[in-house]
Amino acid sequence: MTLGLAPKAIDALRAAVHDLHEAVEQLPIMKPLSRGDITPSEYLTALKALYGFYRPMERFLFTAGMPAACTMPVKPKSDALKQDILGMGVEAGEIPALPMCGNLPPLLTPNERVGALYVLEGATLGGRTILRRIASGLGASAGMATSFHGFHGDQLGPSWRRVQEYLGHRLDGDHAGILEAVGGAKATFEALSMWLASPRLGSSSEEADSLPNTLLDRLRCGAPLACSIEAAAEAIEHVRNVAKGNVYVVKNSVDGSFCGIPQGELDAFIHQCSISGSFSPVCFLGQVHRMTDYVRAGVFAAWTYVDLLERGLYDKAEDIRSAVLRCQPERLQ
Ligand code: HEM
Numbered sequence: 001m002t003l004g005l006a007p008k009a010i011d012a013l014r015a016a017v018h019d020l021h022e023a024v025e026q027l028p029i030m031k032p033l034s035r036g037d038i039t040p041s042e043y044l045t046a047l048k049a050l051y052g053f054y055r056p057m058e059r060f061l062f063t064a065g066m067p068a069a070c071t072m073p074v075k076p077k078s079d080a081l082k083q084d085i086l087g088m089g090v091e092a093g094e095i096p097a098l099p100m101c102g103n104l105p106p107l108l109t110p111n112e113r114v115g116a117l118y119v120l121e122g123a124t125l126g127g128r129t130i131l132r133r134i135a136s137g138l139g140a141s142a143g144m145a146t147s148f149h150g151f152h153g154d155q156l157g158p159s160w161r162r163v164q165e166y167l168g169h170r171l172d173g174d175h176a177g178i179l180e181a182v183g184g185a186k187a188t189f190e191a192l193s194m195w196l197a198s199p200r201l202g203s204s205s206e207e208a209d210s211l212p213n214t215l216l217d218r219l220r221c222g223a224p225l226a227c228s229i230e231a232a233a234e235a236i237e238h239v240r241n242v243a244k245g246n247v248y249v250v251k252n253s254v255d256g257s258f259c260g261i262p263q264g265e266l267d268a269f270i271h272q273c274s275i276s277g278s279f280s281p282v283c284f285l286g287q288v289h290r291m292t293d294y295v296r297a298g299v300f301a302a303w304t305y306v307d308l309l310e311r312g313l314y315d316k317a318e319d320i321r322s323a324v325l326r327c328q329p330e331r332l333q
Contacts, residue, residue: 007172007173007175007178008168008172009167009168009170009171009172009177009178009181010164010167010168012178012181012182013115013118013167013178013181013182013185016182016185016186017119017122017185017186017189020186020189020190020193021189023193024189024192024193024196027193027196027197029045029046029049029196029197030046030049030196032046032134032137033046033130033133033134034130034133035133035134035137036133036134036135036136036137037136037137038134038137038138039137040088040138043088043134043137043138043145044085044088044089044090047081047084047085047088047145047148048085048098048099049195049196050081050123050148051078051081051082051085051098052098052099052100052101052195053101053191053192053195053196054076054077054078054081054120055078055081055100056100056101056104057101057104057116057120057188058076058077058078058120060104060107061107061113061116061117061120062076071166072114072117072163072166073159073162073163073166074117074120074121074163077120077123077124077148077151080147080148080151081147081148082095083145083147083148084144084145084146084147084148084149085098085145087144087145087147088144088145101191101195101198104191105184105187105188105190105191107184107187107188109180109184111170111171111177111178111180111181111184112180112181112183112184112187113184114167114170114171114181114184115180115181115182115183115184115185115186115187115188116184116185116187116188118163118167118181118185119185119188119189119192120188121160121163124148124149124151124152124156125156125160127148127149127150127151128149128150128156130149131146131149131150167181
């Protein structure tokens with residue numbers, strides 16, 4: 001991407017996500033939000049899908065120690081989504097069982113996280129338009145469930161101006177910083193699109209069981225986390241065979257999320273987060289070149305390992321761990 005001599009962050013971000021935003025609007029799960037005849041069930045499905053993305057993203061981004069997220073004038077919105085889901089008649093006890101996106105974008109630097117927050121915040125900018133469009137289809141039930149799309153109420157204008165000012169002060173004129181923020185925003189939209197297109201969303205457990213079974217298939221179709229040991233081992237084997245350059249998989253022990261960190265960036269990453277005690281390398285994958293499926297495969301393998309440990313299945317966890325560690329000595333380059 002080329003930027004002009006005096007790039008403005010907001011213009012670069014807006015331009016970068018334009019097509020991705022349009023694509024999200026056209027996804028079957030989101031499309032009813034543009035229609036006057038949306039049904040309550042379609043509205044509820046869209047809210048649940050957004051909740052499944054916002055919740056894990058915000059748990060990551062608003063964790064203590066995420067410096068950019070702490071200074072940007074934005075607030076988490078997943079509680080508003082939860083309130084709307086309850087407002088549409090879902091029982092509180094059903095909330096924890098809602099599907100959650102496990103394929104979050106890596107967002108390694110503060111500016112990438114600023115780009116991600118721009119996306120999460122921007123959705124409420126379009127929210128007012130959405131509420132106007134769907135009001136007739138939803139009738140009274142819409143009035144019960146507008147916390148997310150009407151998040152800022154009559155303060156929408158001033159709050160978006162504060163976001164723009166923040167972006168301006170932080171990034172205007174800083175080409176590298178803007179490129180990072182743009183990267184974070186695009187990665188967030190891409191992860192969101194993959195999640196919203198996931199066949200798991202809204203499918204019954206029977207349909208879900210017939211979905212692709214291998215870990216890599218699951219990654220490709222954006223399905224949520226659960227995977228078998230065989231699938232994780234297969235993915236690790238794939239990493240070992242195909243990838244280039246070393247990557248650490250780290251677990252954030254505050255919120256349990258994982259991400260892949262290129263070897264050379266691990267120290268800087270931990271330093272940036274200034275909570276080195278909260279991040280621990282759980283495995284070390286050989287030879288990963290880019291943040292691709294392979295990294296995510298490793299992340300999932302690591303997740304499986306920790307999940308097995310937490311469930312007390314130590315032998316099975318050990319199978320995973322040793323398979324991951326077998327990757328370590330390999331340097332294919
Ligand atoms: C069918 C669903 C959606 C519709 C109809 C929609 C509509 C809109 C509209 C009309 C605007 C412009 C608002 C204005 O300038 O006053 C907007 C902005 C925006 N929306 Fe959406 N949106 C949808 C979904 C989403 C989602 C799911 C996200 C991300 C989670 C998102 C992120 C953004 C962002 C980042 C902007 C701000 C762009 C800028 O900088 O001006 N939108 N949307």
